[in-house]
Amino acid sequence: MDQLASLARGVTEASPGTLHARSLTGGIRVPPRPGLTICFGRGEEPDVDLAVGEDDLRVSRRHGELTYQASQWWLRNTGQQLVRLPHGRLMHTTTEPIPLAPGYTPLFVKGSGYREHLVELYVTGHDAPGLVPRRQASTLKPHLWPLAEDERLLLVVIGQHYLLYEDGPRPLSYRKAAALLECLRPDDNWTERRIEHxxxxxxxxxxxxxxxxxxxxxxxxxxxxxxxxxxxxxxGLVESTTLVPPDLEMID
Incomplete structure (x- = not known):
């Protein structure tokens, strides 16, 4: 691990393929050297390079590995608990290693109870020499999906549990939605068939x-x-803020 630390310190500019890894308690920057493996988990040096969930006994001492080969960093779960990736993708110890794409990838190590321990990974791409601070830059606006007025009303009715940010929300049935829309807009002829269409x-x-x-x-x-x-x-509409809680005023 001393050799790995020396390699990381020796990188003055983040060349393509450089891996940046960060947890709650620290971070490392590692050059893309074929065959190089770094480890993260609850353990201590020299067993792990990045400490994760140090006070959580559900986290394995050596919970995951990142190996550079075939011009990519490959992630493997070596712990007893699952590792969760974006879009709900899960990794078990039996899961084949997954290549990391250039850019940002967060992963979560399942811990005790509801705890999940975040590990932030960033692989420098050919078009991005490194992590560049943009503190003064304007914030990018979310992508809002275009909806007509009647579409928005319908989706607010069907998705009201999503707009209340409930756990495990599900859509309102077409039958219940039609009944509610009949009260809200009696002249618009909202039927189950029209809703489906x-x-x-x-x-x-x-x-x-x-x-x-x-x-x-x-x-x-x-x-x-x-x-x-x-x-x-x-x-997707709620996550993008195309639909937001104030939209519920449409059905009050």
């Missing part, structure tokens, strides 16, 4: 616009149910 239109349009979650059936891999696609739609 409108939701399908929105899903197809946003899917073609690059929505981050699946919105249409995949005939080759097996289609998820319409309810799961609707869940994806509402989840």
């Amino acid at each position: 409108k939701i399908t239109e929105v899903r197809k349009r946003l899917h073609s616009g690059g929505f981050p979650y699946p919105l249409i059936h995949d005939k080759e891999s097996g289609a998820p149910t319409d309810n799961n696609l609707l869940h994806n739609l509402l989840r």
Whole structure:
């Protein structure tokens, strides 16, 4: 580990493939040397290079490894608890190593109770020489998906549990949504069939616009149910702040 620390200190500029790894208690920067492996977990040096969850006995002393080979950093879970990656992807000790893409990747080590320990990983790409502070730069606005007024009302009705930020929210049924819309807009003829047709239109349009979650059936891999696609739609709209809690005033 002294050799690894020396290598990390010797990097004055982050060349492509350089790995930056950070936890709550520290961070390291490692050059892309073929065959090099760094380890993270609850243990101490020289067993691990990056301490994670030092006070949590659910975290293994050597919980994960990152190895540089074939011009990429490969992540492997070596601990007893799962490792969670973006989009809910999970890694077990039996999971094949996963290559890290250039840029930022957060991972979470499952700990005691509801605890999850964050490890931030950043791999420098060819077009980005390193982590450049941008403290004075303007904040990028979230991507808001275009919705017509009647579409927004419908989605607020069906997704009201999502807008309350409840745990494990699910969409309102079309039957209940139609009953509520009949009270809110009695002249608009909201039926279950019209709701289904409108939701399908929105899903197809946003899917073609690059929505981050699946919105249409995949005939080759097996289609998820319409309810799961609707869940994806509402989840993405809420996460992007296209739908926000004040929208609930539409149904008050």
